[in-house]
Amino acid sequence: MAAPVRFGLIGLGRWGKVYLRSLLALGDRCRITHLATSRPEHAALVPYRVQVTADWRALLRAECDAVIIATPAHTHADIVDACLEARRPCIVEKPLCLDVARAERLHQRAQASGVPVLVDHTMLFSPAYQAMRRLREERGEPIRLIVSEGMALGPFRTDISALWDWCPHDVSLCLDLLGQAPVAVAALGGPVDGRGSPELLTVRLDFAGGACAWIQAGRLASSKRRSLSVFTDTRLFRLDGVGPDPLTVSDFPFAQREADPVAASPEVRVVPVPARLPLEQMLIEFVDGLAGGDRPRFGTGLALDVVRVLARCEAALKEEVSSSHGQVS
Secondary structure, three states: OOOOEEEEEEOOOHHHHHHHHHHHHOHHHEEEEEEEOOOHHHHHHOOOOOEEEOOHHHHHOOOOOEEEEOOOHHHHHHHHHHHHHHOOOEEEEOOOOOOHHHHHHHHHHHHHHOOOEEEEOHHHHOHHHHHHHHHHHHHOOOEEEEEEEEEEEOOOOOOOOHHHHHHHHHHHHHHHHHOOOOOEEEEEEOOEOOOOOEOEEEEEEEOOOOOEEEEEEEOEEEEEEEEEEEEEOOEEEEEEOOOOOOEEEEEOOHHHOOOOHHHHOOOOEEOOOOOOOHHHHHHHHHHHHHOOOOOOOOEOHHHHHHHHHHHHHHHHHHHHHHHHHHOOO
């Protein structure tokens, strides 16, 4: 049996604790050896002895094989940069960073260094999403429409807007499915938080070839929702991250939908998928990749494109607010 991958975890906030539970669930495949946290008492969450430091830079000098970065988004760029300098493979939470210029520099440096980097756009690792992607690719059907929805009531964070907190999931799914950047972006949002950023968002992405994606996301919803509907020429795939059936498919003639009365209520077929959490699947793929397996999700190219799209959305939101303030009633 191969030696377990020794992980250092930077950040033990809400999402850092989720990483911790997922690492422990993988059993002998990996071992947490180092924690970087300002709360040393959190070491008690690990059922064996680990080294704890308040300085994440000290963790990069320690004897671990890979690092997980589960810190606030505004710190991601500096820590990834340091991992590349230390030649330390790393997983970094989404988004890669919060501005396009820094994302471009990180991407160039990651490519030049060859250091394994995986940006955790978690929903890409959902077994339901991976199964849907395979089913669609078997027929090579073009995508006509994507409707992505992700929202809940909170968490209400002061360090990052809802756009950069919630929409990376949806944007990464759309870009991954269509394999291209949008040619046009539109965004509408409100009400705003204390930073002046909208907490509910509607985003439209238009792609070459006529495909369109609609995203609704944010943190002021009365109930948690996470769904993805993908319309191809002949089928409708639906992923549900909350309900009992993670993946369903229906026959749906997209171009003939107005002429076919059956199209309004298509038969829904449940597609069986493995019962594995997306984060655990991501960690398995990362460990396998470090051991010499395939690395389809490694790299920062998609993460850079996600940052570019979010920056365009942010600009569109600012333009929308400016236009509405300039209207004469």
